Amino acid sequence: MSATTKTPTVPEGRTASQASPVARLLGDRRLPVLVTAALFLAMYITGLGRYQNYGFTEPQVFLNLFIDNGYLLVAAVGATFVIMSGGIDLSVGSVIGFTTMFTAWMVERQGLPLLLVVPLALGVGAFGGFLMGYVIHNFEIQPFIVTLAGLFLFRGLCLVISKESISISDSSVSSLAQAQAQLGIGFLSIGAIVALVVLAVAFYVLHYTRFGRRVYAIGGNEQSALLMGLPMGGTKIAVYTVSGFCSALAGLLFMLYIQSGDPLHAVGMELDAIAAVVIGGTLLTGGSGYVLGTLFGVLVLGLIKSLIQFEGTLSSWWTKIATGVLLCAFILIQRAMTARKQT
Amino acid sequence: MAEPQPVLEMTGIVKEFPGVRALSGVDFRLFPGEIHALMGENGAGKSTLIKVLTGVYSLDGGTVTVDGKSVLFASPLQAQQAGISTVYQEVNLCPNLSVAENIFIGREPTRAGRIQWKRMRKEAAELVDRLGLDIDVSAPLSSYPLAVQQLVAIVRSVGTGDSDGEGSGTKVLVLDEPTSSLDRDEVLELFRLMRQLRDEGVAILFVSHFLDQIYEICDRMTVLRNGTLVGEHMVRDLDQVGLIELMIGKALDQLEELHEHQLRSDVGETLVQAEGLGRTGGIAPFDLEIKKGEVIGLAGLLGSGRTELARLLFGADQPDSGKVTIGGKQVSMSAPNDAIGAGVAFCSENRKAEGLVPDLTVRENIILALQASRGWIRPIPVAQRDELVAKYIKALDIRPANPEARVGQLSGGNQQKVLLARWLITQPQLLILDEPTRGIDIGAKAEIQKLVVSLSEDGMAVLYIAAELEEVLRLSHTIGVLRDRKLVARLTNGPEITTSRILETIASGEHQ
Structure with missing residues (x-):
């Protein structure tokens, strides 16, 4: 080491250009996303081969992935912000459940117009996220505990509204739910389009705004971010507000998709969202990952579900088993990557 | 002026x-x-x-x-x-971001709220260039060694304030x-x-x-x-x-005193005997004998295997060849617990990451190893505990002399003393000190060195690792010289051994 550091500004054998191709690939931050994308592609091609006589080749099967998982994508995008910043949000599923109850009750029982209820529901979700972020930052409490409290709180509020499920027969809701955007090869629902717009906005925010870069910085090293003079508190609170907003929006999409409010809707969906984010290649410790990876994470989870449906003989619990196996595999990949960086 | x-x-x-x-x-x-x-x-x-x-x-x-x-x-x-910009000892940058981003984060060039990546990279490259450095600004910071990261931190500080080409700069x-x-x-x-x-x-x-x-x-x-x-x-x-x-x-009396200090000449019988102990990728197999009351200093460049040797003797890394006997009994050395049980104590060079628990108090940190050796079933009686802690705080002059102070708030030298106290309290037979004086000031350094001398007089064997040769030379009976992860020579300290002699041995790599 001592004899070779004539020019210390040149890292020794550690620049991308000097390393072997394999090491380069392993060191690349985009690797997990690429792996997930490749996995999705491989699964899809397998599906094409195996179920070609059962209609899997229809482009609509692909588009249905977005239609059936739009709400999960939105929730996972919110979770991506939180996990990227090094935090965690366990209240996602409860906020989704609460939003379905809240809108159903407002529209059906109170007769309020959907146009008024939607911004109200989004506001409640964002405010909930803001409160959790505020508590996490100002009282320096673990996000795990604070959002766990949020989980119980919102689930409890569902039951305060009603213990029974409320089905929605409002005409504006059902017309929205049935609206289709024709694409030539098939169609997308409103929910799918909203989800894709949310994804695009999130991508822009994370990569092209100062706020987005602060999220990465905090996830990379919180103490450094503070000493570099970045406004930490605001960023942290904003991250949970984004997550709360996304959860509420996911709740609205879920309500459109299922057309009812139920106090037990979306129980445990925060875990699906977190799984999608991790399978999408975002490090649970924060600071590394891409929101596009989250898209592939959601698509992989969705594709597992539809493959199992096409298989026909498997119980739907196999979805969970496959998710578990994948999650395990991806965490091991992440571990291998971070271990490499430390050596 | x-x-x-x-x-x-x-x-x-x-x-x-x-x-x-x-x-x-x-x-x-x-x-x-x-x-x-x-x-x-x-x-x-x-x-x-x-x-x-x-x-x-x-x-x-x-x-x-x-x-x-x-x-x-x-x-x-x-x-x-x-x-006013600051670069701290620990590099306070985000390793996950690119060099350019680390230089500019918080004041990235934007147009209508959109970060202009190209312009940012160009300006970062110009800044790095103006300061005469050769760094690829688009590479992630973590791909560079610490020294370069530190330079990047300085570049960031210099760039602060003139992101728009105006402003007074740092x-x-x-x-x-x-x-x-x-x-x-x-x-x-x-x-x-x-x-x-x-x-x-x-x-x-x-x-x-x-x-x-x-x-x-x-x-x-x-x-x-x-x-x-x-x-x-x-x-x-x-x-x-x-x-x-x-x-x-x-x-400077108290420092001079140490120079004069005669090391105890009559070391006792063999305490530790390592034969062919080695670990692939760590250190080549070596033989080492440590006697009671002996201070063995390890000299060698950074990365020559000093720490690796010590870690093997403590069971922190598992050897893949050789055996160790301590006090006549063979010890398996598969985990630090085995070594602790055999009376070996290890003060890590990385006191923050591997030694102290910054959120616990001085008392809790000191008592940790002793309590661990007794097992959780038998807590140390409160009176005895307080007495022990007070004794070592006084003996090592830990400041502030407050057992309730949180260790994280102490200065580096005092943290080092707390770590020492923790191991001394277990009354080890062999004390391994890995760079105990790194990053602490000259007064505390002298105190720790004096302590080593007096421990040796009490019959404790000490394995002492230090970057400064003078320090090794001053304290040790025997000097082990390491080079390229190999123990190349063992020199018995005496008037003819000087720093230049040790340096020659390190350079030539053979026993002369």
Whole structure:
């Protein structure tokens, strides 16, 4: 080491250009996303081969992935912000459940117009996220505990509204739910389009705004971010507000998709969202990952579900088993990557 | 030097923590285009003064003026905006982001709220280029070694304030122990950059424990002791002995005493016998015999296998060849527990990450190893515990002498003493000290060295690792020389052994 550091500004054998191709690939931050994308592609091609006589080749099967998982994508995008910043949000599923109850009750029982209820529901979700972020930052409490409290709180509020499920027969809701955007090869629902717009906005925010870069910085090293003079508190609170907003929006999409409010809707969906984010290649410790990876994470989870449906003989619990196996595999990949960086 | 207007003037600075008056009425000034050393022992208040200056701490009294205007910083951001930037000992950047982003984050060039990546990379490359560095700004920071990361931190500081091409840029650059983990060539590169910035008119505040570096690079120095100002001098007017006396507040007697100190000559019977002990990728198989009351010093360059050897003897890494006998019994050494059971104690060089629990109190940290060896079923009686802790706090002169203080708030030297106390309390037969004096000041260093001598007199065997050869030479009966992860020579200390002799052995790699 001592004899070779004539020019210390040149890292020794550690620049991308000097390393072997394999090491380069392993060191690349985009690797997990690429792996997930490749996995999705491989699964899809397998599906094409195996179920070609059962209609899997229809482009609509692909588009249905977005239609059936739009709400999960939105929730996972919110979770991506939180996990990227090094935090965690366990209240996602409860906020989704609460939003379905809240809108159903407002529209059906109170007769309020959907146009008024939607911004109200989004506001409640964002405010909930803001409160959790505020508590996490100002009282320096673990996000795990604070959002766990949020989980119980919102689930409890569902039951305060009603213990029974409320089905929605409002005409504006059902017309929205049935609206289709024709694409030539098939169609997308409103929910799918909203989800894709949310994804695009999130991508822009994370990569092209100062706020987005602060999220990465905090996830990379919180103490450094503070000493570099970045406004930490605001960023942290904003991250949970984004997550709360996304959860509420996911709740609205879920309500459109299922057309009812139920106090037990979306129980445990925060875990699906977190799984999608991790399978999408975002490090649970924060600071590394891409929101596009989250898209592939959601698509992989969705594709597992539809493959199992096409298989026909498997119980739907196999979805969970496959998710578990994948999650395990991806965490091991992440571990291998971070271990490499430390050596 | 004519007396121009100071760019920064701090007057009567007072800072108190619960129970401690860290700074009492310190004056400090900094002129443009100078490199100014802030000197003092650990706990003298250097770090506190820097944190007050950079807005991390609020001050309890006194005034700060920048360019003649009174200022009050509530956060690091405000200090940065006023042109005061800091590079800390631990690099405070985000390793997951690119070099360019680390330089610009918080003030990225934007158009309509959109970050202009191309422009950012171009400006970062220009800045890096202007400072004479060769760094690929689009690579992630984590792909560079620590020394380069430190330079990037300085580039960031320099760039602060002129993101739009206007603004005054950095006026004051604070470097808090930037050299403690750099090797010689890296230090030279850092110094080159510092001189360039000085010539551009930046005032640089430099903190380092290496006196030679201070004398090499600094123009002026301010000396603190126990939170008060003891003097401001031009470096050329004060020699090293005078400086040390100012820092510790007494003559060098206590250091000289150590030079005179006769090591106990009659070492006892064999305590530890390692035969063919080795680990692939760690250190080549070696034989080592350690006697009771013997101090064995390990000399060798950074990365020559000093720490690896010690870790094998402690069971922290598993050997894949050889065996160890301690006190006549073979020990399996598959985990530190085996070694602790056999009476081996290990003070890690990385006291923050591998040794102390910063959130626990001094008492809890000291008692940890002893309690662990007794098992959780049998707690140490409170009275006995308090007595033991009080004894070691006094014996090692841990400051503040408060068993309830949180270890994280202690200075580096005192943290090291707490770690030592923890192991001493278990009354080990072999004490392994890996760089116990790194990053601590000269007074605490002398105390720890004296302690090693007296432990050896009491019959404890000590394996001592230090970067400074003089230190090894002064303390050891036997010197093990390592080179390229191999124990190449064992020298018995005597008048004929000098630092140059050891250096020759390291260089030639053979026993002469």
